[in-house]
Amino acid sequence: MSHWIVAPVVLPALLAPIIAFVMRHDITLARAASFAGTIALAAIAVGLMVMAADGTTHVYRMGDWAAPFGIVLVLDRLSALMLLVTSALALVVLLHASASGWDDRGRHFHALFQFQLMGICGAFLTGDAFNLFVFFEVLLIASYGLMIHGGGRVRLQAGLQYVVMNLAGSTLFLFALGTLYASTGTLNIADLAVKVRELPLEDAALVRVAAILLMVVFAIKAALFPVQFWLPATYANAPAPVAALFAIMTKVGAYAIIRIHAVVFGPDVPGLGGLIGDWLMPAAVVTVAIGAVGVLGARRLMPLLSFSVVGSMGTMMIAVAAFTPQATTAALYYLVHSTFSAAALFLLADLVVSRRPGGDLLRAEPPTVQNGLFAALFFAGAIAMAGMPPLSGFLGKLLILDGLRDSAAMTAAWIAILVGSLMTIVGFARAGSILFWKSTALAPAEPEEDTGNPDETEAGDAPPPGPARAGALEVAPTVMALAILAVLAFLAGPMTGFMDKAAHQLFDGSDYVAAVLDPDAEVKQ
């Protein structure tokens, strides 16, 4: 039993109060501590990845209480992968928040950031359904603070909606857990997997209710169709680095659906069958459609990006809803891709929007400083998000299409993904050309910029209060996120190889159950 498994939870949990209480007046100190903590978290995540890579399911028993009674943390390939993605994203976002000064526009950014990481890491590691609820609450309450960081009327109103939506979701979560406990008498995920299969058929109705309620709760987090309404307003009004960090929060919901379904509510559960997949698939298809239409219809850049996140969640959930190892492999690959492409776009949007007089309004305005650089980065991000070669979005969508080839919902899924991608391309092309291309044509018409110099960098320097150029440090996080996508595309073979193993380990649930419930299991392996 390696104690490193609990480190991704303990480290931010200890660091956050220290930052909040000791370093709250010194932003430099808080930044340094936050960076040190996040780098350490990334190192731990790499270590755990190495530990989990051989296929062993590691179990950490809190206080050494035996499994169904105490809380366990479980580390397998999937949770190690999610931890690594989280810590890499956190580093990128933290760099941007510090370089752009977002963290100084309100109080306690770094403390909330660390609490958020604690909640996310905990949710990926826990092997107990009620503990999952607790970690959800930890990450949510930190996200409430981050969401309204910096203040402002519209942001507070959007934050209020976000909080209300998630509190209602938490209540549903508790109802689901209560129903599950009442029918099975346990909340340990591995124990649930055993008990649910032993239930007599006449109790199956309660388990069905609990299963569907749980899926609704996770669908709220993953922004699936009937409950996706919170996402565009939240992401569009959150501070851009926070929106980039939230890219992993939707994935927490997706992860929970994958984990709980694969381990507990598989199709072999009596009375349940393929019920969950049957409901998830149409919901995911509609989510793709909503995302695509939203991208086409958005009048502002931030809502446009938010709807593209909705669309990419739908694409991913189509693959998840098939619930086969092959489709799950594709879903995991697309999950990593979607996280970093959304983060790259939100971070870039922050660079652009803060330098435009009209904010994120999609309207041709005189070009900002470094129009060419921003346009190139936006082009790369849009290519990734829409799923065009050569970046990883293309491969991800290809894998998903391939994974669904023998699924019953293949026609609907293929049409949704292909048409949705096309509409996303059109939407991004429109936004990009308005923001970066048409604005260069507008420049000579400006009375102040009559010098007629089309070179946007010099034109930007001309008016005295012109926005500052983005330094290398400010652009670096966006480039880093895009570079991760490039690496993901370049190393697609080894990556999908690992994800394939993770998916098979996940669907062969006996390992998970045995490792958690059998105290000597780890000795055997």
Added chain:
Amino acid sequence: MEIVVASSIGVLTAGGVYLILRLRAFAVILGLALLTYAVNIFLFATGRLAVNAPPVLNKYADVAYSDPLPQALVLTAIVISFGMTAVLVMIALGAFLEADHDRIDMTGEDDARDDDDALSAQGENRA
């Protein structure tokens, strides 16, 4: 007793859902509070209703006991919902002070006004 517990959960939930669907922040907060009360009682009842039974096992005598786990779960849920309600009240207060109204939905008018703001800012820039 079952009928009392069940109907109180039902009434609290119905009231909570009705209040959540109102468009004012205060009503929504009250609704969420009612919902959390309902879910707390519900969680409490998931360990089966046992009257006058201690939540401990007695290995020397075969006596009735009540399930202690839901009680621990309820405690956690109460603490979390209490904290969440406090956060929610603070955010709602902030939103009310910023916007001068406590409507919970964001109307298109907000968006339009922002557009106007942006346009006038742009106009000033051009002037």
